[in-house]
Amino acid sequence: MTLPHDGPVVQQMRLHGFNVAADYEPVRDILRDLRLPPYTEIPGYYWSYLWEDYRWYIVIGVVVVLVILLLVVRLRLANRGLQESETRYRTLVQNIPGATYRCNNDRDWSMSFISSEIESITGYATADFLNNSVRSYASIIHPDDQAMVKQRVAEGIEKCQPFAMEYRILNSRGEIRWVYEKGQAVFNDTGEVKWLNGTIMDHTREKELEDELIEARKMASLGTLVGGIAHEFNNTLAGMTGQLYLAKKEVHVPAVTKRLEAIEGLSFKVAGMIKQLLAFAHKDLVQMRSVSLSSCVKEALKLNSVVTPPRAIFRQDISSDELIVSGDQVQLQQVVINLIRNACDAVADIDGGEISVLLDFFEADETFLARNEGATAHGFAHLRVSDNGVGIAEEDMDKVFDPFFTTKAIGKGTGLGLSMVYGAVKGHGGIIEINSELGSGTQVHIYIPLHGEKGSEAEQQQSTEIVQGAGETILLVDDNLSFLETNRDIIASMNYRVLTADNGVKACELFREKQHKIDLVITDLVMPLMGGVEAAAVFRSIQPDVKIVFATGYDRNESLLQGEKMSGETIIFKPFEIEKMSAVIHHQLHH
Incomplete structure (x- = not known):
């Protein structure tokens, strides 16, 4: 029987086997009193009874709570590890040179992920390429390169190998940029392509440097060729213009003189073309x-x-x-x-x-x-x-x-x-x-x-008259016999005594023998056995204040640029006007 106001005491009594009548008045009074503090507390023996009867339930409950706590801790640790992993991955992706991507192997290579570096490469926002929301990456590949790119990707997928290629894209300003892409397909268990992973790097500057290197090599090859041509042509032209000068002095028929002057003009025009070639190949020794x-x-x-x-x-x-x-x-x-x-x-x-x-x-x-x-x-x-x-x-x-x-x-x-x-x-x-x-x-x-x-x-004006000498002795050195003989006669016609040598070794021997009589040396630069610069060093070792003029069609070895220019030295380029040569000789002898 259950009393309407059963308290803890009645419950304890029933637990111990006592039967309490519901209408038992003394019990009611006791119960009324026991419902009031401090009798509402359950005695300690109640807990021991509960442990004896319900201990397995309690143990299981505690275990469940501990398991739940353990799962919560592990979940929090897993989330923390995931965040750290994402941070490391994000840092890695951001520091990879170029843009990293993951795309589907569909017609337009829809991007499921692409890093923010794509903005600096293309000028378009990163979000524009995600799922082709605004444009596809394939659409900005240069039309002339699209077929090649698709072929390289298809070959890589077919062979299960990485693909790499260099191609052009059109950025947001319509400018052509060169990029280098390297990627690889990821396959599932059935051998189907899940997606493509890769990187795209801006190679525009590298391409420009590569083109500059190719251009430099072309110029070096052209310069070597042009230098050889210039040396031979200018020596020959110098001989021609010298012969024309002598012919004009001996012929006094106006019509013939006019034709000789026309030939002379054509000779200097050819020399100008050689100078243009040297200038283009950066091989011309300019006078700055x-x-x-x-x-x-x-x-x-x-x-x-x-x-x-x-x-x-x-x-x-x-x-x-x-x-x-x-x-x-x-x-x-x-x-x-x-x-x-x-x-x-x-x-x-x-x-x-x-x-x-x-x-x-x-x-x-x-x-x-x-x-x-x-x-x-x-x-x-x-x-x-x-x-x-x-x-x-x-x-x-x-x-x-x-x-x-x-x-x-x-x-x-x-x-x-x-x-x-x-x-x-x-x-x-x-x-x-x-x-x-x-x-x-x-x-x-x-x-x-x-x-x-x-x-x-x-300095900029050129003499238009022949300056006559006063019988000074000039040593003329050149391996081109035609030039040597012609200019010997020309210099002699200016009232100078002329000694000749066809290479540097002979010139040194002649200079050592007649050093006190020689007032000026005119020497070619490029000669067999001994060049003009080496010969000049020997001349100076014998007579330190010797005056020297270098006459050259082309300084093939850039020997004048490799050493310091000495006082008393000057240079004149073949073919030269006779008036200019006479002015140079006069200047060297009297300054």
């Missing part, structure tokens, strides 16, 4: 001095006035400031001449042709310096030659500076004009940029760093 680019341009404009097409409009805007650069005056004039002649050829067959020549000061800004990484100067002399002629096709733009490349008709050009310009500008530490569009014309921009003060006008 402070010169006014403004004067060079004005002089070149005078020389080109006769070749301007009669229907063309010619405009010039030459700065009134003296833009002083460190350079070779002859080369700089040749640069301007070649650019203007190219512009004239471009407008020769069109109506309303216009040619514009501008020279002004240019201060480099951040954009210019970023576009031309090698530029260090900020002040430049800026030359722009532009025309509205036929222009240059886009596919030919990469070849315009190649030697012998020309878009002109056969017989209209040699293909050396722009290549010579390129070599000369680079030799002056300058920058050249060309913009052209087929049918719209061409603009060529040249930037030469400003430098120093202008050289004296006296």
Whole structure:
């Protein structure tokens, strides 16, 4: 029987076998009193009874609680380890050069993951490529390279091997960038492709350096070839011009003299072409001095006035400031001449042709310096030659500076004009940029760093008269017998005594024998047995104050550049004008 207000005492009594009547009044009174504190607490023997009857339940409960606590701890440790692993993975991915990716092997290679480095490579946001939400990576691969990329990936999957390739992409600005990609397919248990993993790296700079290396090797090979040609040609031309000079002295028939002068002019024109080749191949020993680019341009404009097409409009805007650069005056004039002649050829067959020549000061800004990484100067002399002629096709733009490349008709050009310009500008530490569009014309921009003060006008002027000697003795040394004999007669005609030797060894023996009679030595640089520089060292060991002139067609071994120039030494390049040679001889003997 259960009382409506059974308390702990009644419950204990029943547990011990006592039967308590529900209507038992004394019990009710007792129960009423026992429901009040402090009798509500269950006595200690109650717990022992519970342990005896329910201990397994208690043990199991405690075990369950401990297991739950253990699982919670392990779960927290696992989460912490996962976070650390994710951090390490994220750090690893962020520090891998290039963009890492995971994509599906579908038509567009849908990206399920790609690292943020893709933004610096392509210019597009990373999110644009995830699941092809905005664009697919395949869509920015250059159209000409897409077939090759797909083929390389397919071959790698088929052979279960990594694939690697270099190709072009179009970035967000429409510019071509070179990338190098390496990846590998991941297969499931049935041999099907689950996804592709790989990296994409920007190789644009490496490609540029590779192209520069190839260009440098081409230039080295061309320079070696051109150097050999220059030496032989210039020696031969020097002999020809010398013979022509002697012939003009002996022939007094005006018509014949005119023809001889024409041949002489052609000889110097050939020498100019050799100089262009040397300039392009960076093999020309230029005579650098402070010169006014403004004067060079004005002089070149005078020389080109006769070749301007009669229907063309010619405009010039030459700065009134003296833009002083460190350079070779002859080369700089040749640069301007070649650019203007190219512009004239471009407008020769069109109506309303216009040619514009501008020279002004240019201060480099951040954009210019970023576009031309090698530029260090900020002040430049800026030359722009532009025309509205036929222009240059886009596919030919990469070849315009190649030697012998020309878009002109056969017989209209040699293909050396722009290549010579390129070599000369680079030799002056300058920058050249060309913009052209087929049918719209061409603009060529040249930037030469400003430098120093202008050289004296006296230095730049060339003598036009033969300076006679006073019977001084000159030792002439050259292994080219034709040049040796011809110039012996020419120098003798200037009232000098001439001794000759056809190599450096003989010259040293002759100098040792007649050192007190020899006033000046004129020697070639490149000779068998002993070159001119080595012979000059012997001359100076015998007579320290000897005057020496180096006459050379080409310093093949750059021997003049390898040592210090001594006082009393000068250089003259073959073929030379006889008037200039006489002035050099006179200057060396009397200064």
